[in-house]
Amino acid sequence: MDLVKLRPRVPRRRGRLVAGVAAVAVLAGGGTWSAVAGEGKPAVHRQDRILTQPVTPGSKEEVRIDTSYFTSGPASERRPAVLLGHGFGGSKYDLQRQAEQLARDGYAVMTWSARGFGRSTGRIGINDPEREVADVRHLIDWLAKRPEVRLDGDGDPRVGVAGASYGGAISLLAAGHDRRVDAIAPQNTYWNLSEALFPNGVFKKLWAGIFFTTGSFPAGAGLAGGGEAAAGTGSAMGASPAGGDPAGDAAAGGDAAAGAPSRVPTGPAPAAREPGCGRFEKPLCDMYERVAVAGKPDADARRMLTGRSPSAVGDRIKVPTLILQGQSDSLFPLGHADAMAQRIRGNGAPVSVDWLAGGHDGGDQETERVRKRVTGWFDRYLKGDKGADTGPAFRVSRTGGVDSTDGQARLSGATGTRYPGLDGTDPRRIPLMGRDQRFANPAGAGPPAISNVPGLSGLSQLSGFGTGVSIDFPGQYARFDSAPLRSGTRVTGSPTVELKVRSDSDDAVLFAKVYDVSSSGSQLLPSQLVAPVRVEDAKKGRTVKVRLPAVDHNFEAGHRMRLVLAATDLSFASPVKPAAYTVSLAGNGLTVPTTPAVHTASGSLPWWVWGLPAGGAAVAAALLLTGRRRTTAPAPDPELADVPLQITDLSKRYAKSAERYAVRDLSFRVERGQVLGLLGPNGAGKTTTLRMLMGLIRPDGGEIRIFGHAVRPGAPVLSRVGAFVEGAGFLPHLTGRANLDLYWQATGRPAEDAHVAEALEIAGLGDALDRAVRTYSQGMRQRLAIAQAMLGLPDLLILDEPTNGLDPPQIREMREVLIRYAAGGRTVIVSSHLLAEVEQSCTHLVVMDHGLLVSAGPVAEITGSGDTLLVGVEGGAPSDVVADKVAALPGVGSAVGTPEGLLVRLDGATPAELLAELVRLEIPVERMGPHRRLEDAFLTLIGGTS
Numbered sequence: 033m034d035l036v037k038l039r040p041r042v043p044r045r046r047g048r049l050v051a052g053v054a055a056v057a058v059l060a061g062g063g064t065w066s067a068v069a070g071e072g073k074p075a076v077h078r079q080d081r082i083l084t085q086p087v088t089p090g091s092k093e094e095v096r097i098d099t100s101y102f103t104s105g106p107a108s109e110r111r112p113a114v115l116l117g118h119g120f121g122g123s124k125y126d127l128q129r130q131a132e133q134l135a136r137d138g139y140a141v142m143t144w145s146a147r148g149f150g151r152s153t154g155r156i157g158i159n160d161p162e163r164e165v166a167d168v169r170h171l172i173d174w175l176a177k178r179p180e181v182r183l184d185g186d187g188d189p190r191v192g193v194a195g196a197s198y199g200g201a202i203s204l205l206a207a208g209h210d211r212r213v214d215a216i217a218p219q220n221t222y223w224n225l226s227e228a229l230f231p232n233g234v235f236k237k238l239w240a241g242i243f244f245t246t247g248s249f250p251a252g253a254g255l256a257g258g259g260e261a262a263a264g265t266g267s268a269m270g271a272s273p274a275g276g277d278p279a280g281d282a283a284a285g286g287d288a289a290a291g292a293p294s295r296v297p298t299g300p301a302p303a304a305r306e307p308g309c310g311r312f313e314k315p316l317c318d319m320y321e322r323v324a325v326a327g328k329p330d331a332d333a334r335r336m337l338t339g340r341s342p343s344a345v346g347d348r349i350k351v352p353t354l355i356l357q358g359q360s361d362s363l364f365p366l367g368h369a370d371a372m373a374q375r376i377r378g379n380g381a382p383v384s385v386d387w388l389a390g391g392h393d394g395g396d397q398e399t400e401r402v403r404k405r406v407t408g409w410f411d412r413y414l415k416g417d418k419g420a421d422t423g424p425a426f427r428v429s430r431t432g433g434v435d436s437t438d439g440q441a442r443l444s445g446a447t448g449t450r451y452p453g454l455d456g457t458d459p460r461r462i463p464l465m466g467r468d469q470r471f472a473n474p475a476g477a478g479p480p481a482i483s484n485v486p487g488l489s490g491l492s493q494l495s496g497f498g499t500g501v502s503i504d505f506p507g508q509y510a511r512f513d514s515a516p517l518r519s520g521t522r523v524t525g526s527p528t529v530e531l532k533v534r535s536d537s538d539d540a541v542l543f544a545k546v547y548d549v550s551s552s553g554s555q556l557l558p559s560q561l562v563a564p565v566r567v568e569d570a571k572k573g574r575t576v577k578v579r580l581p582a583v584d585h586n587f588e589a590g591h592r593m594r595l596v597l598a599a600t601d602l603s604f605a606s607p608v609k610p611a612a613y614t615v616s617l618a619g620n621g622l623t624v625p626t627t628p629a630v631h632t633a634s635g636s637l638p639w640w641v642w643g644l645p646a647g648g649a650a651v652a653a654a655l656l657l658t659g660r661r662r663t664t665a666p667a668p669d670p671e672l673a674d675v676p677l678q679i680t681d682l683s684k685r686y687a688k689s690a691e692r693y694a695v696r697d698l699s700f701r702v703e704r705g706q707v708l709g710l711l712g713p714n715g716a717g718k719t720t721t722l723r724m725l726m727g728l729i730r731p732d733g734g735e736i737r738i739f740g741h742a743v744r745p746g747a748p749v750l751s752r753v754g755a756f757v758e759g760a761g762f763l764p765h766l767t768g769r770a771n772l773d774l775y776w777q778a779t780g781r782p783a784e785d786a787h788v789a790e791a792l793e794i795a796g797l798g799d800a801l802d803r804a805v806r807t808y809s810q811g812m813r814q815r816l817a818i819a820q821a822m823l824g825l826p827d828l829l830i831l832d833e834p835t836n837g838l839d840p841p842q843i844r845e846m847r848e849v850l851i852r853y854a855a856g857g858r859t860v861i862v863s864s865h866l867l868a869e870v871e872q873s874c875t876h877l878v879v880m881d882h883g884l885l886v887s888a889g890p891v892a893e894i895t896g897s898g899d900t901l902l903v904g905v906e907g908g909a910p911s912d913v914v915a916d917k918v919a920a921l922p923g924v925g926s927a928v929g930t931p932e933g934l935l936v937r938l939d940g941a942t943p944a945e946l947l948a949e950l951v952r953l954e955i956p957v958e959r960m961g962p963h964r965r966l967e968d969a970f971l972t973l974i975g976g977t978s
Contacts, residue, residue, distance in 0.1 A: 076104045076132045085170050087154065088162045095154035097167055099144040100124055102135040103180050110182040112190040112214075112414035113140040113175045115168065115206070117199025121246045123150030130403065137407055138415070140180050142171055146198070148311040155313045158225065159201050159340050161209060163313075168193070168206045172213070188212045192410045196220050197364070197392070201342060204372065207353075208345025215413035216349075217406045219356040220391055222364045223346075223371040226337035230329040234541055234564035235605040237324065238486045239363050244312070244320045327605040328566075346375040352382040352413040354422070356402055358391020359429070359559055359584060362484045362603065366582035367526065370454045377451075384409070385451045387428040387584060389443055393484060393560070396443060398429060426451040428524065428584045430632060446584075448630040454526040454582050456625025462514045462521075462593050464529075464621035469510035470614045473541070473599035477606035479505055481598040483545060484560040502547075502557040509598040510615045514622070516551070520589045520807030523558075525625030526582040529595060530618035535570035537611040542567065543601040544578050546622065547594040548587050555594060558585035564604050575618045589807045593622060632765050672740035676828045676859040677702040677725070682734035684720055684883075694720040695883045698734070702861065702876070707854045709874035709891070710863040711970060717883040718863050722757050722830060726750065738828060751781075754826035756817050756834065764806035768797055768816050771805060776823055791819040796845065811838045818846070822853070829853065832863045847873040867970055871895065879970065901943060903934040906956035910934045914955060921949050928971050933959075935971065 079101040087093040105111075114134055116127045124143040131141040146164055147154035157163040175181050175189045182190040192215040193203035200221030207213040222228040229240045309317035319333045338344060353376050357369035369385060377383045386405065390397040411420035424447035431443060482503040533540055545562040547555040561581035567574055587593060597615050600606045672678055682698040695717040702708050712718050723729045725736055727745045735742055741749035762771045769792075776786045792801060797819075800812055808816065818834055831850075835843045843866075850873050854860050864870050870877070870891075877894050879886040887894055894900075905914070910929045918927035918934060923941025927934055936946065943960065950957050 074104050074136055076102055076135045078102050078132075082151070083170070083174065085167065089166060095147055095167075096152060097144050097147070097171075098124060098151040099142060099171070100128070100131065101178075102131045102141040102143075104132075104135040105138070107180060109180070111138050111140050111180060112192065112410065113142065113178075113181045114410060114414070115171060115175075115191065115193045115203075116141060116143045117168075117193065117195030117202040118143070118146065118149070119196050120198035120243065121149070122198075123152075125150065133403065134407065134410075137411075139410065140175065140178060142175060144171060146202075156311050156316070157313045157340070158316060158337070159198070159205055160313070161205065161340065164202060165205045165209050168202060169210050172206075172210060176212075184212075184214075190214055190414055192216060192414050194218070194406055194410075201225075204342035204349060204353075205345065207351050208342060208348040211348075213351055215352045215354075215410060217354040217356065217409055218372070219402065220358045220361060220364060220388070221368070222341065223368040223375075224338055224341045224343040226329070226334045226341065228364055228368065229337065230323075230334060231564050233329065233566035235323055235328055236363075236564075236603060237327075237605045238603045240320065240324070242486055244310075244317075327608065342372065343375075346372070347379065349376050350379045350381050352409070354384050354386070354406065354409040356386045356388055356405075358388045358393075358395070358397075360389065360393040360395040361391025362486060362561055363392040365561060367454065367579075370582065373451055374453070382413075383425075383451070384423055385426050386423070389429040389431065393486070396429075398443070425449055426630065428630065430584065444632055446630045446632040448627060452525065452625070452627045452630065454579075454625065456525045456627045458626045458628055460521065460624050460626055461620055462517075462622040462624055464512040464514055464593075464595055464617055466510070466512035466617065468614055468616040470612060471510050471597075471599060472507055473537075473607060473609075473611040473613065474508065475610040476608050477600050480600040480602040480606070481505060481508065481543065482602045483543070483557060483562045484603055486603060502545075502555070502560065504596060504598050505600075508600060509596050510613075511597075512595045512617060512621075513549070514593040516590050516592055517587055518589065519803050521587045521624065522585070522626060523587065523624045524584045524627045524630060527580045527622050527624045528577060529580070529622050530575060530577050531597070532573060532575050532616045532618045533567045533570055534573040534614040535567070535611055537607065537609065538569065538571060539607065540567040540570035540611065540613050541565070541599070541604075541606050542578075542613065542615070543598045543604065544580055545596050545598070546580055547596060548585065549592040549594045550588075551590045558583040562598075562601055562603075564601070570613075586806065589803070593624075595622060666735070666742040668742075669737060669740040672737050674704065674739070675701065675737070676704060676739060677861070678737045679721075679725075680734055680737075682721070682724065682736060683732050684717075684724060684729070685732055693717075693883045695724070695731075695880075698880070698883070698885050700878050700885065700888045702859055704857050704859055705854050706876050707850055707860045707862065707874045709870040709877045710861060710880070711867070711870065711877060712880035712886075715882070716880040718880060719757070719832065720883075721880070722755075722832060722861075722863065725830065726753060726755050726757070751779075751824075752827045753830065754821040754824065754828070755830040756821040757830065757832040762805045762813065762816065765804055767803055768801040768805055768808070768812075771816070772820055772823065775820055779824075781824065786823050787825045788823065790825060791822045796842075810836070811842060814838060815842070815846075825858070828859050828861070830861045833865070834862060835864065835866055835869060843869060901936045901938065901946065901960055902930075902932060903936055903946075903950065903957060904959035905933050906958050910955075917953055918950070918955070921946070930971075 081099050081101065083097045083099055084094045085097065087095055103111075116131055116134075118124060118126050123145040125145075127143040131143050134141045144167070145152040146156075147167065148156035154163070159165060172189060172191055173187070175191060176183065176187045178189075184190055189212065191213055193206045193213055194217040195201075195203050196219040198221075200218035203216040203218045204221070204223075207216050229236050229243070312320075315336070319336055323329050323333050342349065349372075353372070355369045355373055357364070357366055359366065366387060369387070373383050373385050386402075388398050388402065389395055405423050408421045408423065411417045412422045426448040428446050429443050430446055527546055529544070533542065542565045543562045544565060545557055547557055549555045559581070561583065563578060563580045565576065565578055567576055597613075599611075599613060678701045680699050682695055683693060684695045685693045698717070698721065710718050710721070720729070724731050725738075725743065727743050727747055727750055730745070737743070738749045739752065741747060743750070762768075763774070766774065772786075772788065772791065776783065776788070797812060797815060800808065805813065805816070814834070814836055815838070818831065821829060821831065834850075835846055838846060847869065850860050850862065854875070862870065862874060874891055876888075876890055878888045879894070909931050910933065912929060915927045915929040915934060918924060918936060921941070923939060923945060925937040925939030927936045929935075938946065941949075947957065947960060
């Protein structure tokens, strides 16, 4: 829906105008200007002011709100405004960098320290509509009077609000309480604070304790940990590591204020701390103490927090909303984002949902990506730029291993054209097994099970790498397991299950969680999340439907899903009186949400990933234009028309190793029906040779001919070659069959020429061929890659380490496949380190070392040639000294000690001459004869050139 405004403008009451005038009263000397400019960037002007306004509407007492106002560009140009709210425990200074960037992007930006934080006075009301929300309305009044701000009407600025955690909630509340707000971008925040701290009637004691402890300390004592987010911070409750008020002029300017320091606005310090209450409004202190002592919330506590939550005005939030919520967030889990998305979309407003990798439990806050997405959102709905990229309707970040260059988690994004909700679009039923189970809630609720430890940043991130910390104590839980999954299942949303619960106490408190159990029995708790459930009147026995935490997690084929119901959890309050619970399944098992239409895209890449190929393409184009006139491909050689491969005097030397050849003067020939093994230690030049053979790199000298045609990049004869070198890339969300079809379509050749049936028979993947490749084991991927190389039944097949990841039976099958393939008149070249396998499957060998040809010929000749002898020495394995003495003899190419004796390669000497020399050296020879093991022959061959 292309709307910038979604609500009509209405006249504002005179009383509000009067309040606005009072709100913008500026303390004498309270405003300062500074200009901040980075190298090559436009200057950003910042104005620091302390605004005064009533404690509550109509009150004679005042609070002072510390603000900063940022603009860039011509003062005569009107632009939309953005308000940025900070996280709990932080201040306006946490937002300076984001504010400056938005100012450079063409916005008038205002940041402020909420009541009780930074240099703002007043007490913390946890976004009380009569206090903190009223402050935001007054800030909008102030913006309406600025000549730089675009207006939609008298006293009505074009304005958006963004923030994380505490600041994210204020963005939602501002949209619900002030119809002048035009677009919002809340991040990692709550929809209903009561449900966040008292989920399903269970007290979230550790997070609540952190929350109230943070507000009990003097201003400026923020929480440590976490990371900076796009419009606030992503640490615990959005707190900044620095917290509150920076000291000195340099801090006021921030690290972007080089050369333009600015004075920190002075003013009265925040309210003094009261014992047990700190900077909170007293009713909030009383509420917390009451709940903490009782261990469970009462109706008044729930009513108080609900009234200060965005959900209380959800029906009035009708502006475009970008919802950014963390997956690693046990404080405000994904269910809060779902509730706000469903309600705001129901009001008719555009909504996009983005599940971030990080959250209040730490992890990657995706700061730069989020900043760009928020800017795009405001460009569309504040500036009215219809071409602005607002991103997909739904996106979820997924971890794809670790970047070896910096040790950071690699992220990719899966996107969908619509938000699927927590129930997904294609729910699956996973049967569970298990009888009625009885377990105990121990006296004092200890020791408690452990799922997550709030404030221990990054603990939940471990689950993304297949590990984590979770403990359930024997006798305190029930568990129900699924059978091993026949195919991989990507759960995106909230699983549900129906249970029968009975207790010998009035109330039962359970903590539900679903583990991912591997075939080895190790279990992983996705995102370290649990769902607390309070079952009242449990003595009678009740059937309850439990909604488990929303996650995005892939359960691999062969793994199990394990439902655990625990009596305790470290993060929550459990009944202190002992009790016994009995739990059984009421339905068939778990219902898990899946979203097949949500497709994984490539993660964000460093510039050089796309920059270098683009530059290389430009260089290649130039070379083609300038070089094609000077060089022409050699004519085909009719005498080699039936020879699969002939390499003549091939050489390659890389630029950074000018003194050393990767390949030098290499020559050999391969005939039809041969299975050639290309052998050599690491660095021998094997891979370089194969890449030149396929036209991927150009040799410095010599030539390669395939069926008489000279090899050049893109040469038509390469269509007769199938290759699998250095691994194959597949699209993980597609099936194996779809990947093969897509590959063949890319060749542009007729479908009937693919011979898919033969390739699939070779792969031997069975039913797995119709599963997503992301569920494949390494061995299955290897077999699929080989089948891909065999599509079209090429006359020359090149395989690099084809048995990697295969088990012994699969290796034997692969050996038979290669032998049969060559027996049909085709040719196979195999590069491998498994010498015993090469010996059994190959008919011929080429041995390389340091880029040089060491030996070539039939396997039988190389392993059993007369110039390779095994000399048995008395006493077993000969010493290195003995081997060195023999190697130095004239006519000896090399000598290597092995457990069986001395392996000697002759280079001119006869066996009789060698024996005479061994006797002269007083080496006790027990036996001597030809050696016929490839492994030792190989060691002998490369020993002379290493």
